[in-house]
Amino acid sequence: MRVLLVEDDEPIAQSLRRGLTRYGFEVEWVTTGRDALAHHEAYDVVLLDLGLPDTDGLDVCKALRERGDVPIIVISARSDETDRVVGLELGADDYVSKPFGVREVIARIRAVMRRMQPRGTEAPAEAGPDRYGPRLTIDRKAARVRVDDEELALAPKEYDLLAFLTQEPGALMSREQIMEAVWDANWFGPTKTLDVHVAALRRKLADVITIEAVRGVGFRLIVNDGDGGKGTS
Template sequence: MRVLLVEDDEPVAESLRRGLVRYGFEVSWVTTGAAALAEADPYDLVLLDLGLPDTDGLDVCRALRRRGDVPIIVISARSDETDRVVGLEIGADDYVSKPFGVREVVARIRAVLRRARPAEQQAAAGPDRYGPRLTVDRRAARVRLDGAELPLTPKEYDLLAFLTEEPGALMSREQIMEAVWDANWFGPTKTLDVHVAALRRKLAGAVAIEAVRGVGFRLVVAPVPAASPDDSP
């Protein structure tokens, strides 16, 4: 999934780019409206800032929409309701106001893409499977263990959904806190350990959440058991 990010504020763009990459998106970053309109490589979605140095982002949005139906999410510090209405009326699919968290942007991207994808493709996608016992249905925000729905708190689900984005990858505590508790979280990270412990209890035997001291956590999917000789026909 390739995202074209049009943003001239380097700290904002870098933070957003890193966050999107962690969620599995490929990001191409440009800083001007002219560069966005000149982008030759195909992309699946546009994140478009309105306050660009060379032109008004609304004009870029209008030009992109005339070219095709690629989803566009406007991101802006402008809080005026008029800008939101105009952006949506000229073809933007959604609008995110600064400051925002990466998780909010990812959630909006997924919602826009679900609306843009044909219904039959959505149905075909189905839940994601991790090993023989665990499935995560991100569309419905439901987790099943051995076919039965597993009761999770909202934060337990968010944590599991993040760790299963890339099984086996080591995620730092800072990455997890930013993704699950948002970049503006200023509380203790002990809450992360509490939620990891709860998930370990509920998912014992299906997946493991390994701790790397001083760094963070990785999710490891339990392998499919090898068949014994007695199981052969």
């Protein structure tokens, strides 16, 4: 899915672009309303900041809506109800207030795209649970983990961490990437909580996976029994 990101705050834009790219989105980033309106390459959804340096984002929203029906999600530090209402009346499909997490934005994008799907169009078949090696199964739709067909009790963040690390078994994930994905881009607490959750997963899945620590960088998940590949059950 192609995303046009209109955001002049570089740290926010870079963090959002990294997160979206990691989840399979293609992101084109511009920093002004003028560049947004001059961008003529095809895209599937617009993420539009209201506080742009050259023009009011609401004017850009209106101009984009007059051009077509591409979904527009406003992202802004403006939390006033009036701005929300005006944005939606001008054609925005959703509104996300800063600070926000990457996963929240992705959820909003997916929700908007589902609403945009024409009535009567069949949705693609849901993917089944993902299997990692002969013993571990993760059902991302139901947020359930099974080992040897027995459901494993995990705390919410333990599940989120496992689900993220198993997206690419064997890949080295930096602490920053993990914190951003599992605890959101706006997490400002200590990263010691990551070590606590890694230790919990190691304890609960000791014979099923190995989570290697790479000093000064991050962690790498390895599926045990010589099968690091991912398939479906």
